[in-house]
Amino acid sequence: MIVRDLNEAKNTDRHIFSDGWDSVRLLLKGDKMGFSFHITTIHANAELPMHYKNHLESVYCVDGTGSIEDCTTGEVHQIRPGVMYALDKNDKHILRANDKPMVMACVFNPPVSGNEVHQEDGSYALEAEEA
Amino acid sequence: MIVRDLNEAKNTDRHIFSDGWDSVRLLLKGDKMGFSFHITTIHANAELPMHYKNHLESVYCVDGTGSIEDCTTGEVHQIRPGVMYALDKNDKHILRANDKPMVMACVFNPPVSGNEVHQEDGSYALEAEEA
Numbered sequence: 001m002i003v004r005d006l007n008e009a010k011n012t013d014r015h016i017f018s019d020g021w022d023s024v025r026l027l028l029k030g031d032k033m034g035f036s037f038h039i040t041t042i043h044a045n046a047e048l049p050m051h052y053k054n055h056l057e058s059v060y061c062v063d064g065t066g067s068i069e070d071c072t073t074g075e076v077h078q079i080r081p082g083v084m085y086a087l088d089k090n091d092k093h094i095l096r097a098n099d100k101p102m103v104m105a106c107v108f109n110p111p112v113s114g115n116e117v118h119q120e121d122g123s124y125a126l127e128a129e130e131a
Numbered sequence: 132m133i134v135r136d137l138n139e140a141k142n143t144d145r146h147i148f149s150d151g152w153d154s155v156r157l158l159l160k161g162d163k164m165g166f167s168f169h170i171t172t173i174h175a176n177a178e179l180p181m182h183y184k185n186h187l188e189s190v191y192c193v194d195g196t197g198s199i200e201d202c203t204t205g206e207v208h209q210i211r212p213g214v215m216y217a218l219d220k221n222d223k224h225i226l227r228a229n230d231k232p233m234v235m236a237c238v239f240n241p242p243v244s245g246n247e248v249h250q251e252d253g254s255y256a257l258e259a260e261e262a
Contacts, residue, residue, distance in 0.1 A: 033219055
């Protein structure tokens with residue numbers, strides 16, 4: 001059994017920081033669960049174009065409000081606590097936070113290894129994950 | 132892209148009720164994400180012996196407090212918002228809520244189909260899932 005605490009994992013090597021967001025990885029590939037699990041904070045007023053070409057991801061909003069734009073259809077879905085979206089078609093999207101941070105519980109399949117870098121097109125490289 | 136709202140899914144066929152807990156299944160096997168995602172409420176003062184022999188599960192506490200007892204080691208871990216446990220060894224365990232409900236974000240691998248029944252030993256039948 002693995003037990004981890006978000007508050008203890010903050011500001012350790014599980015906690016990564018990027019432009020407009022930061023993320024605490026509570027489960028990674030090495031944990032052998034078959035998925036990874038992250039608590040990600042989208043910073044206030046951030047606008048993040050993203051496209052995970054190599055991963056399926058589900059995202060559940062725990063706190064804060066914002067929206068997700070589906071770049072394929074142009075639809076915009078409002079996000080508030082209790083709303084979940086799942087990128088079952090590796091959907092290209094733009095995530096926007098309102099004027100407070102959004103806290104999201106994220107699941108990735110295949111699991112993220114922790115070594116990925118976001119590429120310019122907004123995806124994670126799958127190759128890096130295999131490293 | 133799939134978008135679902137916990138509050139709209141409550142009291143629909145996504146919402147199942149059992150002794151000491153209820154669960155809203157926001158993602159199931161049919162969504163083809165490779166995992167299922169549930170928001171599960173452990174009722175106040177519930178004591179739930181569980182043993183998922185056929186599934187790996189991670190559980191992240193969103194609200195409430197309680198504990199998890201690892202039946203293999205006898206260890207008891209306190210649960211509060213931000214604590215995650217992962218049953219990476221199909222760990223037999225007892226989950227206990229304090230005097231308020233605990234709200235948990237749960238991920239199952241393989242994904243739950245929604246047709247399972249909890250068996251007497253606290254597991255889900257894998258066969259039912261394949262139906």
